Structure formats: C-alpha cells, structure tokens
Amino acid sequence: MTILLESDRFDAPQSHLDELSIRVTIVFLFVGSLTLLWSFYVDEILRSLVEHLQPCQGACMNVYDPAQWSAVRWSAALLLGFVSSLPLVLHHLFRFSKPGLLDSEYRFFKRWTLLATFGGLLATYAIVVGLLPELYRFGFEQHMGVGLEAQYNTAHVVMLALYLVWITWIFVTTVLLLVLGGTLGLITSATADWFRLRIYGLGTLLIITTVPGHASSLALPLLATYVTMGELVGKNWYTTTSTVFGEAKAKFDREGRRRRFAVMDCSCLGANEHFGACSPEGCTTLRFQGLCASYQERETALDHALKHGITDLVVTGCNRQPLPASFIQNLEILGIGLHGLDLMRLRSHRVESGNLQLDTALGMASIYADVLGGSTDRWFTDVLEKYGVLPTELVQIDGTLRGWGTFNGDILIFLHSTQNEA
Numbered sequence: 001m002t003i004l005l006e007s008d009r010f011d012a013p014q015s016h017l018d019e020l021s022i023r024v025t026i027v028f029l030f031v032g033s034l035t036l037l038w039s040f041y042v043d044e045i046l047r048s049l050v051e052h053l054q055p056c057q058g059a060c061m062n063v064y065d066p067a068q069w070s071a072v073r074w075s076a077a078l079l080l081g082f083v084s085s086l087p088l089v090l091h092h093l094f095r096f097s098k099p100g101l102l103d104s105e106y107r108f109f110k111r112w113t114l115l116a117t118f119g120g121l122l123a124t125y126a127i128v129v130g131l132l133p134e135l136y137r138f139g140f141e142q143h144m145g146v147g148l149e150a151q152y153n154t155a156h157v158v159m160l161a162l163y164l165v166w167i168t169w170i171f172v173t174t175v176l177l178l179v180l181g182g183t184l185g186l187i188t189s190a191t192a193d194w195f196r197l198r199i200y201g202l203g204t205l206l207i208i209t210t211v212p213g214h215a216s217s218l219a220l221p222l223l224a225t226y227v228t229m230g231e232l233v234g235k236n237w238y239t240t241t242s243t244v245f246g247e248a249k250a251k252f253d254r255e256g257r258r259r260r261f262a263v264m265d266c267s268c269l270g271a272n273e274h275f276g277a278c279s280p281e282g283c284t285t286l287r288f289q290g291l292c293a294s295y296q297e298r299e300t301a302l303d304h305a306l307k308h309g310i311t312d313l314v315v316t317g318c319n320r321q322p323l324p325a326s327f328i329q330n331l332e333i334l335g336i337g338l339h340g341l342d343l344m345r346l347r348s349h350r351v352e353s354g355n356l357q358l359d360t361a362l363g364m365a366s367i368y369a370d371v372l373g374g375s376t377d378r379w380f381t382d383v384l385e386k387y388g389v390l391p392t393e394l395v396q397i398d399g400t401l402r403g404w405g406t407f408n409g410d411i412l413i414f415l416h417s418t419q420n421e422a
Helices: 013-038 043-051 064-084 086-100 103-145 154-183 192-210 213-238 297-308 324-336 343-348 356-372 375-387
Strands: 261-266 284-288 312-315 336-339 393-397 405-406 412-414 418-420
Touching: 013 064, 013 086, 043 154, 043 405, 043 412, 064 086, 064 154, 086 103, 103 154, 103 297, 154 192, 154 213, 154 412, 192 213, 192 418, 261 356, 284 297, 297 324, 312 356, 336 356, 343 356, 356 375
Parallel strands: 261 284, 261 312, 312 336
Antiparallel strands: 336 418, 393 405, 405 412
C-alpha cells in the first residue's frame, strides 16, 4: 500500500531511485572502509572480550574451527564498522525518508530511531559488561557442580553474545516503538491490529532467521517473551479510543464490514455557511479552511484517517469534485471512501439560512443510507424525530437536486448529497 504525498508530487519516481542509489552507495563505501580499518584491531578487541566473558581460570576456551573463528572476526569487524557509521547512516536515512512521510510520521520516525539507537547502545553495554559474564559464570559453576570439566568453543561463546546483543536491540526498538506510538496517538484501538501484525511479524522473522544453530533451543522462549512483552507494554494503548477530534464509533454496513466515519468540515475559504455547525455523533470531526487549496490540510486528513482507522471521509462544503485527483487517488489506494454533502449548493438555493444542524444531520443520514444500507425513509425519519421537526409534508426532491426535503413552516429545508465509495 503506497501513496504519493502531494508535497512530493513534483519529483519523478526515478529521482528517488537515483537518490537512494547515491545514499546507499555512500553508506556502503563508508561502512566497508571502516570495516576494513577495524579488521586491523579486531583481534585485540576479541581477545579482551573473551577474557572478560571467560568464566574459568586457566585454559578452558578453545577454537575448534579456525574457519568459523575467521567468520567471527569479520562479523565483529563489520558490526564495529556499522556502529561507527551510525551518525552517517541516520543522516541519510532522515534526509531520504522525510519527503515521503507525513509530518507526524516523520516526527515519530526520527524520535524512535534516535532513541532506539541510544537505547540499543546502552543495553549492549549493560549486557556485555554486566549480564553475560555473570551468566557464563553461573553456567560454569553448574557444570563444575556435577563434576564436569568444562571446555568452551570460543567462537560459539562470542556468537551467542552477539546474538543476545542483537535480540536486545530488537526488544529495545519494539518497546520504544510501542511507547512512542502510543504517546503520540498513533496506536489506538482502531490501529492496534495493524501495529500488532507488523511489529510481531517482523520481530518474529528477525528472531527466527538469525538464531545460531547451536542456540536454536532459545527460539521459542524468545518468541514467547517477545510477544508477551509487546502485549504488556502496549495494552494501555491497544484499547484506547482517541477522542482528539471526537470518537469514531464503528458502524456495520449491509455486508457486515466495519466502517468508521470522519467529517472534514471545510470552510471553503469562507464560502461555506455551514462551517462550524457540523459535529455529528459517532464521527470524528476535523475543521479546515480550504481543503482544495491546501495540500497540508489534505495530508492532515490522510494522517488522521491512517491513525484512527477511518474508512469513510465526508467533506461538508462541496460534492468532492473540487478536490485534487491526487488526493482522491490516495484515498482509493487506502480503500477509504470519499463523500460530499454539498452544503454550499444547498445554501445557494435558499433565501434564508435555515436550520444548519438539521441540514448536516440529514446530509449524514443520506451518506449512511448509501454506505451502510437500510431504508432511506427510516434514516431521515429518525433524524427528523431526533430534532423534533414535525413537517406538514415530507417530500423527495428529484431531478438535479437529489435528496430529501421538508416543509417546516415557511422554510424549505432540502438536501443534495453526492458521494462515492472508493
């Protein structure tokens, strides 16, 4: 699922591919150069690491496979080269990703990446310096307690240490993602399933595919711990219903699909008399000055729909036709329906203002009738009863003005509604 943000619409896709190639090449060459540089010092580093991890006094650490130890050396050099290149990697990552992300997504991505980097480095230090020596010492004492003469494969000891560091990075980045996503309002009850699928899916894949052969028994306990940790950390946000713009309550259409509605109450640059009078129950409401004139406002609407699991957007002032084709196309890619109440056209057929709240409620009822199904008469009758309107006559307007109308005293209240499901 890929959408093209309007702020990025003037750049050709090939320009992004060229930029990606240049940035990846720069990072690759830099990491490769540092890996080669570290290869001259990695033996001393590994010697110090082995001495620090060695749980016994004397010669109990051996290299049984020189080729495997050579792989450990180059893996350690590559890891050191990558860690040394992190400032450059983060710089290019931020510069490349910024044009393709919404503002809130970019802020979240930048904070998460920086915190995950520093958190991972701190956790690595704590594990290598504090936890692993004690863990190996405990295992050695268990072996000695049963009368075994412990001899350890140095390559396995170092590779297991590197794997535990890798697992720690996965855990730290997941926890920070859940905390930041929940704090910034990205993770709610509407988006919980989306986040669960991607977080647990990717984390599980990384844990299973990177586990060393001699430590394969750790895979299932690590997976169980990973999922349990994710549920415990994210439980407060997985059940949270965002009320920033109201509450989008789930409704079900004729096919049993869950639908959530958001109303884009647009001032239409001051031309929409109904602006500010629209706050339907069971919907989130966003207010804009001119959706058709501001790509920032349209990206705000996209951001809101993605965060809150919105399936249908309803614009108040127009019938959706003035909105740019790129915005409509993005909604179609996301599977989000776009509907229009066309309240400005309603106003153009009036001499007096009429009941603005009732106009909006009737407009939303027409949307519900088309999207959710059911008797059109029932939807509109429920609205009229709720507002206490007892018209002397209830008529349906045909022709170019399609909708419902009521005669309430001397004021004609009628409605024209145009909508389209993506």
